[in-house]
Amino acid sequence: DAGITQSPRHKVTETGTPVTLRCHQTENHRYMYWYRQDPGHGLRLIHYSYGVKDTDKGEVSDGYSVSRSKTEDFLLTLESATSSQTSVYFCAIRRTDYYGYTFGSGTRLTVV
Amino acid sequence: AQSVTQLGSHVSVSEGALVLLRCNYSSSVPPYLFWYVQYPNQGLQLLLKYTSAATLVKGINGFEAEFKKSETSFHLTKPSAHMSDAAEYFCAVSDGETSGSRLTFGEGTQLTVNP
Numbered sequence: 001d002a003g004i005t006q007s008p009r010h011k012v013t014e015t016g017t018p019v020t021l022r023c024h025q026t027e028n029h030r031y032m033y034w035y036r037q038d039p040g041h042g043l044r045l046i047h048y049s050y051g052v053k054d055t056d057k058g059e060v061s062d063g064y065s066v067s068r069s070k071t072e073d074f075l076l077t078l079e080s081a082t083s084s085q086t087s088v089y090f091c092a093i094r095r096t097d098y099y100g101y102t103f104g105s106g107t108r109l110t111v112v
Numbered sequence: 113a114q115s116v117t118q119l120g121s122h123v124s125v126s127e128g129a130l131v132l133l134r135c136n137y138s139s140s141v142p143p144y145l146f147w148y149v150q151y152p153n154q155g156l157q158l159l160l161k162y163t164s165a166a167t168l169v170k171g172i173n174g175f176e177a178e179f180k181k182s183e184t185s186f187h188l189t190k191p192s193a194h195m196s197d198a199a200e201y202f203c204a205v206s207d208g209e210t211s212g213s214r215l216t217f218g219e220g221t222q223l224t225v226n227p
Contacts, residue, residue, distance in 0.1 A: 031213050040121070042202055042217040043156075050213075058214065090155065094213045101146070101206075101215050103156040 006104040023091030031094035032074040036087040118218035131190040135203030
């Protein structure tokens with residue numbers, strides 16, 4: 001659809017290790033977002049970006065950092081993974097053609 | 113600040129019955145409103161959106177939603193449920209550029225369709 005690719009699709013990691021998730025888009029969209037999905041909470045915004053090197057925090061940003069050095073890539077880093085960060089992570093872009101949001105397929109992260 | 117409340121975390125209907133999923137929102141500016149559907153182990157798919165044009169919005173798979181400003185609601189309906197409609201549905205609101213175009217989601221409603 002909007003050419004959004006998330007990698008990896010699945011990851012198991014140990015508590016205390018750093019983890020980086022990647023979101024790649026191919027259509028030059030300005031706005032990109034990272035959400036986490038947990039049962040009973042819907043999707044909650046972690047961080048978002050409104051341009052290269054321009055990022056801001058969402059509602060659940062503690063323990064996460066992001067970087068956007070190129071328009072097409074938005075990286076989410078868990079600096080020291082904890083079990084509470086076990087979740088499904090979704091990347092999204094805001095389209096400019098019909099003002100909608102398109103989501104990637106998600107990354108299922110398990111912290112053991 | 114914007115927020116979304118979905119009334120009922122689980123809704124169960126019979127095949128062929130009316131589907132009604134409720135969504136109320138809070139927004140300081142005229143909102144953009146969305147309904148997404150998520151099938152098991154899949155990502156989110158846009159069902160429909162309201163962006164200040166017609167208040168009755170038609171989406172995919174026979175779903176529609178009506179924006180009612182006086183009630184701050186954007187309920188999702190489908191006249192006749194099909195087994196394939198079983199999924200989780202999310203209502204979402206955006207204030208547009210005023211908040212970095214952030215999308216705020218409700219907690220979701222799991223729809224079960226009984227034969």
